[in-house]
Amino acid sequence: GNYGGPLRPQVHFSPPQGFMNDPNGMFVDADGLYHLYYQYNPTATVAGNQHWGHATSSDLYSWTNQPIALFPGGPTEGIFSGSAVIDVNNTSGFFPNQKNGVVAIYTLNTPDRQTQEIAYSHDNGYSFIKYGGNPVIDSNSTQFRDPKVIWHAPTERWIMVIAYSVGFEIGIYSSPNLIAWTHESNFTRHGILGLQYECPNLVEMPVSGRSDASTMWVLLISNNPGAPLGGSITQYFPGSFNGTHFEAIDGATRLTDFAKDNYAGQFFYNIPASQDQISINWASNWQYTNVVPTAGEGFRSAMTVPRGHYLTKLPRLGMSLISYPYNVSAVTEQELAYNSSLGNGTIFVDYSTVRSGALYFEANITGLTDSSSLAGTLNFTFSSAATGESVSGGTFLASGDFWLDRGRSSAGFLNPFFTDKFSQLGLYNGNGAWRISGIIDRSIIEVFLNGGELSATSVFFPTQPLDLMTLSIKGINEKATTSVGVWGLRAAW
Ligand code: FRU
Numbered sequence: 001g002n003y004g005g006p007l008r009p010q011v012h013f014s015p016p017q018g019f020m021n022d023p024n025g026m027f028v029d030a031d032g033l034y035h036l037y038y039q040y041n042p043t044a045t046v047a048g049n050q051h052w053g054h055a056t057s058s059d060l061y062s063w064t065n066q067p068i069a070l071f072p073g074g075p076t077e078g079i080f081s082g083s084a085v086i087d088v089n090n091t092s093g094f095f096p097n098q099k100n101g102v103v104a105i106y107t108l109n110t111p112d113r114q115t116q117e118i119a120y121s122h123d124n125g126y127s128f129i130k131y132g133g134n135p136v137i138d139s140n141s142t143q144f145r146d147p148k149v150i151w152h153a154p155t156e157r158w159i160m161v162i163a164y165s166v167g168f169e170i171g172i173y174s175s176p177n178l179i180a181w182t183h184e185s186n187f188t189r190h191g192i193l194g195l196q197y198e199c200p201n202l203v204e205m206p207v208s209g210r211s212d213a214s215t216m217w218v219l220l221i222s223n224n225p226g227a228p229l230g231g232s233i234t235q236y237f238p239g240s241f242n243g244t245h246f247e248a249i250d251g252a253t254r255l256t257d258f259a260k261d262n263y264a265g266q267f268f269y270n271i272p273a274s275q276d277q278i279s280i281n282w283a284s285n286w287q288y289t290n291v292v293p294t295a296g297e298g299f300r301s302a303m304t305v306p307r308g309h310y311l312t313k314l315p316r317l318g319m320s321l322i323s324y325p326y327n328v329s330a331v332t333e334q335e336l337a338y339n340s341s342l343g344n345g346t347i348f349v350d351y352s353t354v355r356s357g358a359l360y361f362e363a364n365i366t367g368l369t370d371s372s373s374l375a376g377t378l379n380f381t382f383s384s385a386a387t388g389e390s391v392s393g394g395t396f397l398a399s400g401d402f403w404l405d406r407g408r409s410s411a412g413f414l415n416p417f418f419t420d421k422f423s424q425l426g427l428y429n430g431n432g433a434w435r436i437s438g439i440i441d442r443s444i445i446e447v448f449l450n451g452g453e454l455s456a457t458s459v460f461f462p463t464q465p466l467d468l469m470t471l472s473i474k475g476i477n478e479k480a481t482t483s484v485g486v487w488g489l490r491a492a493w
Contacts (some may be wrong), residue, residue, distance in 0.1 A: 082106025191253030194226025400428030
């Protein structure tokens, strides 16, 4: 692959060439090496001809492309989305002589149905053998897909969540051996229906701020088409799981992201529930993914940066999924600007010499003690010195309302569904502090509010590289201070 093009992200994963969608099969092996598989069309820059592409990384930013891991058996087959596990105890019988056997569980798509198949790997996930007894689940349906499997220690069973897409149901299955599966329950018609449920994840993760170091379960469901902003979106439900049934804590639906380019995320297998969980998400939207201008550089779609996750109870929203850029220090390189006591003022950063064109930035405002300090604003702009194209965002501190605008950097891409602006309201928690951080990387920006209480992912397509950042704070009084930092990121390719 040629990773040198001006729209090619440098700290985000993208395929060597061709088209990528959902992350699949994600696991971390015993040596700490992360494996990412993905829906991959190696022969065209549009969706179709689905294989599982494969890449590995030890820091989740620098990826090594590996040979394709799973191939369809013929022109009418597609290897659709799914997951992978490490069968340490050889429950499957595929691994009599090893502790690191990998089993992939995926949907085989054919013209007359979608069935669940498995394939096993003796070499740590680099090559797979399709199981001779496939399919392992066939429910005679054309809309039944995206198995995500975890090990449930209390019941000593494998647990699968899977979408009955047009029935708006998430099926929960159990198995002692990854081969024989028993249907246990369905989680039916919760939250946003859209027109389909896809790519569920069931994951146990820490709850912060609790003295007993407790954990809680989260069920995530992706919707496409039919998201509130159009196309694709992911919702989640905190709740409890007893080994057979999932129950949400309340009747609310919550979204993982408030822009349009975060879909079908998957959580890594083999991270203990007591630690922050890590996901990678497809940074695109089915409404326009097949027509975005990166095809001129031979590829379409990138993943988000790795996201760290835990749950916390927010004052007004209640139990919420926190999403922050995981391990970003692995790629932070030069400090381009740092000011620990900026009051009202503006920081300018010319980053035209940063080879990656990628930045990490944060601004932490503290001391917002009264209504006069809260009258202020924080705004940022990334622009092209050559053309004036820009991506910008900002907040009105009094309300915490936040906006993001990619419309002035994508003039070359005229698509009615490629929405310009996104906004999110009311995140100021009344605690005197407001924080923002973000990563911008050539054609993608990810923004995190208050340490990831809310996040937004947006792709954009400037005709010239963005290379000038301004961040300005106005209207806060002298009791409030801001610490602002901007770092250039190391090109990972
Ligand atoms: C989600 C999805 C999945 C399916 C895959 C096919 O983006 O539609 O439901 O398995 O993509 O590529």
